[in-house]
Amino acid sequence: MSEVRRGTPPWPAENSEEKVKEWLRARLQPVEQEERDGMARWLLEHVSGKSRGQRMTERHRWSESALDRLAVHADRLAEGEPIQHVLGEAWFDGLALSVSPKVLIPRPETEELAVAMAKKIPPHAKGGLPPLVVDWCSGSGCIALALKRRSPHAHVVGLEISQDAVAMARGNAKRHGLEVMFDVQDLLGPSRGLEHGASVVVSNPPYIPRAEAADMHPRVVSHEPHLALFVPDDDALKFYRALWSWSLQGGLAEGGWLGMECHVDHALDIGRIWSEMDGWQNVEILYDMQGQPRHALGQRSVSL
Numbered sequence: 001m002s003e004v005r006r007g008t009p010p011w012p013a014e015n016s017e018e019k020v021k022e023w024l025r026a027r028l029q030p031v032e033q034e035e036r037d038g039m040a041r042w043l044l045e046h047v048s049g050k051s052r053g054q055r056m057t058e059r060h061r062w063s064e065s066a067l068d069r070l071a072v073h074a075d076r077l078a079e080g081e082p083i084q085h086v087l088g089e090a091w092f093d094g095l096a097l098s099v100s101p102k103v104l105i106p107r108p109e110t111e112e113l114a115v116a117m118a119k120k121i122p123p124h125a126k127g128g129l130p131p132l133v134v135d136w137c138s139g140s141g142c143i144a145l146a147l148k149r150r151s152p153h154a155h156v157v158g159l160e161i162s163q164d165a166v167a168m169a170r171g172n173a174k175r176h177g178l179e180v181m182f183d184v185q186d187l188l189g190p191s192r193g194l195e196h197g198a199s200v201v202v203s204n205p206p207y208i209p210r211a212e213a214a215d216m217h218p219r220v221v222s223h224e225p226h227l228a229l230f231v232p233d234d235d236a237l238k239f240y241r242a243l244w245s246w247s248l249q250g251g252l253a254e255g256g257w258l259g260m261e262c263h264v265d266h267a268l269d270i271g272r273i274w275s276e277m278d279g280w281q282n283v284e285i286l287y288d289m290q291g292q293p294r295h296a297l298g299q300r301s302v303s304l
Contacts, residue, residue, distance in 0.1 A: 007071025015062040017055050020044075020070070027074035039083055043073050046087050082219050093146035097172045102164040104228040106142040109288045110204050113261050113295045114143045116286055117202045118150040120257040120297075130155045132196060134251065136187050136203040136243060137161075139228055141169030141180065143202055148178045157194070159185040162227060187242045197253030204261040205239035206231050236263070240270055240296075247300060248279050254302045259295060267293035274298050 012023035024040045031039060041052070047069050048055060048062075062070075076086045084090040084105045089098055092106040093114055099105055122131040131154045135144035138158030148156040158180055160166050169182045185191050187205070210230045213221050220229070231238055240260060247258050262270050267285055271293075275283040280298045288294035 005072050007068040008075070011067060011071075012062075015067065017060055017062075020062045020067070024070055024074055027071065028078060030078040039077055042083060042087075043070055043077075047073070080219050080222065082223055085223060090140075090142075092140075092142040093149070095142070095145055095149065095172075095176055097140050097142055097145070098168060098175065099140055100168065101223050102162065102225060103140040103168050104204075104224055106140060109294050110143065110261055111146070112286065112288055113202065113204065113259055114146040114150075116295065116297065117143075117200055117257065117259040118147055120200050120259070121147065121151045121154050122199050123153075125153070129196060131199040132194065132253075133157070133200045133202070134159065134194070134198045136201065136246075137205045137228070137239070138169055138182060139165050139204070141172045141182060143204065144169070144180045144182070145172060145176060145178050147200075147202070148180050149176070154199075156180045157198075158182040159187070159191075161186045162225070165225075165228075187239060187246065191246065191251075194251065197250055197256060199253060199256045200259070201243070201247055201252050201256065202259045203239070203243055205243070207236065207239065207261070207263045207266070209233045209236050209263075236266060237270065237273075240274075244274070244277065244280075252300050254300050257297060257299050259297045262294060262296050264292040264294060267296055270296045 012019045021040065024043065025036060028036050028040055045051060047066050048060065073086050077083060082105055084099050085101060089096050090106050093111050097106060121133060133147050133154045133156045135158045138144050138160040141158050144156050144158035148154065158169055163184050166182045166184050173180045206228055208229050211233045243258060243260060252258055271283055271285045274280060274296060279301050281301045283298040285293050286295040286297065
């Protein structure tokens with residue numbers, strides 16, 4: 001049984017809101033300045049279970065146990081852990097999802113892909129079958145669960161190579177009462193067939209060339225699964241080719257949509273390559289909130 005970590009001095013001079021906030025910011029000194037205030041605010045709300053306004057109105061006083069939790073959380077952040085791992089959860093499209101070092105932390109940019117692909121899901125059943133949605137490289141299940149919440153009538157499947165990630169995704173589905181089927185499958189290997197082609201296929205696959213790891217924040221490289229992050233330097237598009245091939249082999253129904261998150265340096269090239277391929281139409285690039293080319297969408301052509 002692992003030993004429970006406890007907080008260590010120094011402690012705040014008083015347990016008032018202002019003194020505790022001042023003490024917490026001091027403990028977060030090793031954290032980048034631009035992130036320090038946001039992390040302190042997040043910790044204070046998470047541990048207290050109250051907003052800043054509520055705490056101020058109630059003249060909240062911090063208990064010893066709460067100060068102990070704040071100290072432990074702050075020290076873990078100062079040591080470089082992501083705040084989502086420290087708190088054990090991340091928010092995605094309105095859903096609080098459990099996360100750990102075994103899954104990629106959901107990002108706001110990926111929410112944009114989920115929102116865009118939700119609009120592609122047919123609103124009604126066809127031939128007595130609900131629209132099928134497939135999320136490849138599902139990780140924590142964030143995209144699949146967001147799409148199921150937005151389109152309850154759809155049959156949503158999340159496919160992922162990591163058994164640990166699938167277990168976490170299933171736990172997230174149970175946590176929110178969302179019926180999504182998660183299964184262990186390898187996009188690069190032989191896959192078991194679906195009962196019919198999907199109306200929508202979506203994926204946030206690994207896409208970062210391994211050579212870029214040296215320039216990435218240690219918080220990402222040291223605490224998130226490399227399996228979900230990196231691709232070989234000489235084959236950066238391997239997962240996109242696999243998604244195109246799987247879709248055209250029947251994974252995606254004719255007229256259905258495929259949406260993929262991309263490396264900002266490769267998104268335009270992916271769009272160009274894709275638009276020149278047989279079997280596809282209406283290829284477009286979506287730009288994220290920072291104005292970067294981030295997602296590629298395309299529709300499978302309908303045979304005449």
